[in-house]
Amino acid sequence: xxxxxxxxxxxxxxxxxxxxxxxxxxxxxxxxxxxxxxxxxxxxxxxxxxxxxxxxxxxxxxxxxxxxxxxxxxxxxxxxxxxxxxxxxxxxxxxxxxxxxxxxxxxxxxxxxxxxxxxxxxxxxxxxxxxxxxxxxxxxxxxxxxxxxxxxxxxxxxxxxxxxxxxxxxxxxxxxxxxxxxxxxxxxxxxxxxxxxxxxxxxxx
Numbered sequence: 001x002x003x004x005x006x007x008x009x010x011x012x013x014x015x016x017x018x019x020x021x022x023x024x025x026x027x028x029x030x031x032x033x034x035x036x037x038x039x040x041x042x043x044x045x046x047x048x049x050x051x052x053x054x055x056x057x058x059x060x061x062x063x064x065x066x067x068x069x070x071x072x073x074x075x076x077x078x079x080x081x082x083x084x085x086x087x088x089x090x091x092x093x094x095x096x097x098x099x100x101x102x103x104x105x106x107x108x109x110x111x112x113x114x115x116x117x118x119x120x121x122x123x124x125x126x127x128x129x130x131x132x133x134x135x136x137x138x139x140x141x142x143x144x145x146x147x148x149x150x151x152x153x154x155x156x157x158x159x160x161x162x163x164x165x166x167x168x169x170x171x172x173x174x175x176x177x178x179x180x181x182x183x184x185x186x187x188x189x190x191x192x193x194x195x196x197x198x199x200x201x202x203x204x205x
Contacts, residue, residue: 008146013076014128014154015163017068019115022159023061030057031117031182034092042102044095044172053090053186061184062087065115065161069188072111072163083192083205085111090186092117101172103129109166109187114156116183121157123177128152129169163188 023031034052038045049055053062069085088109095101106112114126133150141148153173156162164170166187175181195201 006147012128012131012165012168013072013163015072015076016154017071017161017163019061019064019159019161021064023117026057027061030055031092035094038092038094041093043100044093044175046094047092050089050091052092052184053087061115065113065186068161069111069113069163079194081193081195083190083194085188085190088187088189090184093181093183093185095172095175095181095183097175097178100174103169103171105169106166106187109189111163111188112166112168112185113161113163113188114183114185116156116158116160116181118179118182119156119158119160120177120179120181121155123175123179124157124181125153125155125173126162127171127173128154128164129171131168 034047034049035045037048039048052058053065065087069087073079073083073085093101116124129151130149146152154162172181189205191205194203194205
């Protein structure tokens with residue numbers, strides 16, 4: 001039998017990049033101080049400041065992330081309209097050994113992202129879930145792959161940046177290893193015009 005070609009259509013984009021520099025001492029000190037001003041989340045702790053990238057200490061980091069977000073929109077969205085993506089809310093998460101981050105999505109956002117301030121590639125990962133997992137017939141699986149899986153995870157290390165559709169369910173399983181996993185999460189929306197005037201679906205944002 002001739003070998004088959006399997007194509008994928010309508011894939012979910014998981015954009016993975018990396019900050020092209022190390023955080024400086026002022027940025028790291030600010031992250032350490034922020035750990036003293038947090039609240040309990042479902043499984044870990046989150047900064048009380050949920051517009052953390054507006055802080056002056058993160059001015060350069062925000063510029064770095066803005067460039068990466070623009071690259072996501074240029075390569076994945078490819079809009080004909082003149083739209084500008086921008087970060088709305090942003091916050092720091094601190095996850096200690098045996099803690100976790102609950103399964104969730106991000107409402108009122110188009111794209112969400114995570115920048116890993118401190119993570120151990122051996123233990124730390126982000127897990128995503130298929131949007132529609134209901135199956136009328138569900139056979140037992142002998143080997144999981146991208147086509148039959150209901151979830152998929154990626155290892156993450158310090159400096160990594162991951163962007164994905166905000167509607168995509170994700171979580172952090174119980175933390176292993178001795179490091180404090182520190183991540184900076186953010187949501188992205190757009191300004192500009194979407195749709196078409198003559199098509200009667202124009203929306204000015």
